[in-house]
Amino acid sequence: MSSPHIRESSPVMENENPKSRFTYKHLCQLASFSPSSPLRVIAHIDLDAFYAQCEMVRLNIPENQPLAVQQWQSLIAVNYPAREFGVSRHCTVADAKKLCPYLVTQHVATWREGDDKWAYRKDAAANIASDKVSLDPYRLQSRKILQLIKESLPSHLQRVEKASIDEVFCDLSAQVHSILLERFPELTRPPPHGDLAERLPRPPVVALDWMADALVDLDEDAESQDPDWDDVAILIGSEIIRAVRTRIREKLRYTCSAGIANNKLLSKLGSAHKKPNQQTVIRSRAIQHFLSDLKITKIRNFGGKLGDNVTSAFGVETVRELLPTTLDQMKSKLGDETGTWVYSTIRGVDHSEVSSRTQIKSMLSAKSFRPAIRTVEQATPWLRIFAADISARLDEEDSRRRPKTMNLHHRHGGQTKSRQAAIPQGKALDAQLLFDLARTLLNQILSEGNVWPCMNLSLSVGSFEDSGVGNMGISGFLLKGEEAQALKSGAKDPGSPVVSDRPAAKRRRLDGAGQGGTGGIHRFLVKQSTTNDKSMSLAADNTKGHEDEDSDSGLHKGSEWQSEAGDAPSESLKCSRCGASFDCPEGFQSHQDWHLAKDLQDEERGQATAAAHPPPSARPKRPNGPTSSSKNGGRGGKIEHGQQKLTFGGS
Incomplete structure (x- = not known):
């Protein structure tokens, strides 16, 4: 069974290039949400001008009506119709209304002494000394949206992470794996000689229909290549997210933008690429082309001191200008860990996991x-x-x-x-x-x-x-x-x-x-x-x-x-299992809880699910968890109790 958005190739094309770049092992990794799988599919959903949308839905205001959310005499959110008049969050209320005389300015809800609940008040802007801002209306809507996203995805195949009040990451890998096996039954056959290192057959397609997606362009060399399984996986992911966004629109009346790629870093950049109410797909072959023209400070974690240090140390502004810098040069100016992390990040490498803990x-x-x-x-x-x-x-x-x-x-x-x-x-x-x-x-x-x-x-x-x-x-x-x-x-x-x-x-x-x-x-x-x-x-x-x-x-x-x-x-407390030391009981207890939760997770899944972390320099060290390397946790280590080898074809 093939997708209606995939065009089959001719037998001649199959004979010319019968093997994929990807292996049966990569396909198995996809089913287990492995961050190291080159086929993984990660989506980032970002609500468009969220606070402003909340007020438009609450007040039943037409979508083409310019609106801004007011806090005292400042603006904290501006919808897209208002932005067309030059209104921004940097404007005061008075200046914004000069730019757009028809602008609706809705003050946020506030708490006031003597009341037992927040409320919307017409005189809130004049009572900064007696009122306190409340974001509860937006938190309530955020919970509804998150719940709807979870309901839209199969419960046993989803990983959903609330990244902030108006953005969510989804790891679609296991669901995409399930759909791949359904659409392409040839993938359910065992690998030749039972060797997971064998390469997959090529996908029986030469063109993919991306429908309304904003597809990041490929460079000339990549444009001449036929799609491989990573392209097909990303296409399926885009179909899933398009359906989720449609459901949010129909049920709750909110529009959102999305990015679909093979990691969190790229999917987040993708969701901001085309707004509002669009989704951007970044295929693996398009990563470098997409990143090259970006300003370094626009990439996640580069917006503060780190970004300033990188741009000043190398005298560059864009990723394209920084790419020729060698790894050794980066290490010499930024240190080994930071240099290695920067080197990988500007090439679109990110192995961070989507965490379901919300x-x-x-x-x-x-x-x-x-x-x-x-x-x-x-x-x-x-x-x-x-x-x-x-x-x-x-x-x-x-x-x-x-x-x-x-x-x-x-x-x-x-x-x-x-x-x-x-x-x-x-x-x-x-x-x-x-x-x-x-x-x-x-x-x-x-x-x-x-x-x-x-x-x-x-x-x-x-x-x-x-x-x-x-x-x-x-x-x-x-x-x-x-x-x-x-x-x-x-x-x-x-x-x-x-x-x-x-x-x-x-x-x-x-x-x-x-x-x-x-x-x-x-x-x-x-x-x-x-x-x-x-x-x-x-x-x-x-x-x-x-x-x-x-x-x-x-x-x-x-x-x-x-x-x-x-x-x-x-007095220092020491973990008997991994040797980590803690100087407060709360930290020690949290660490023990981490071990317990990990043991239960491994037991339920029937195999070790040790998280594949980004390079140590790419994240703060966890105060309550063990380091990323343990005595027996390496990929090449022997199988421990409770583990088993991957079996092919599981969903």
């Missing part, structure tokens, strides 16, 4: 004060708003998951003070409980004196766990002295908040310090802000220079604020 790690509610607040009476109402905000969002999340810790940060001048507490277990987690605990933390900060005026307050909850785990986790047994006693007391008496006078344990450094490393690429991928009192670090959001960012909301994707320890570290 559960949040933390929730944060924050407010920057203009003008600054100067009394506890001014600060306390904001704590109540923060608590109500977080409580409402917790109610919308999975009810089985509950945060274990709360952090309060207070910025005064160039200093940031912070306090952390354990959230009492066994009691209803409502706004009042969060507010009482936050007020206790604020009082601790105030007791130090010299805290006014305050320019920013932020409240966050984190360390989520399943609510059925119990009142006291393993960290309670690993803590010593006063901390252990306090945690035990809190577990016994749910009504008494457990507050630690010590700041949160210092997050393990991502730059390799203390392990003999000098940093590598990690130092470019982490934003750090050091103050005179406490320092806070925020893991860099490497998703994109987001069009719809809200500076007041404190929206940090998959990251947490943590304060640096002000005293000696606790």
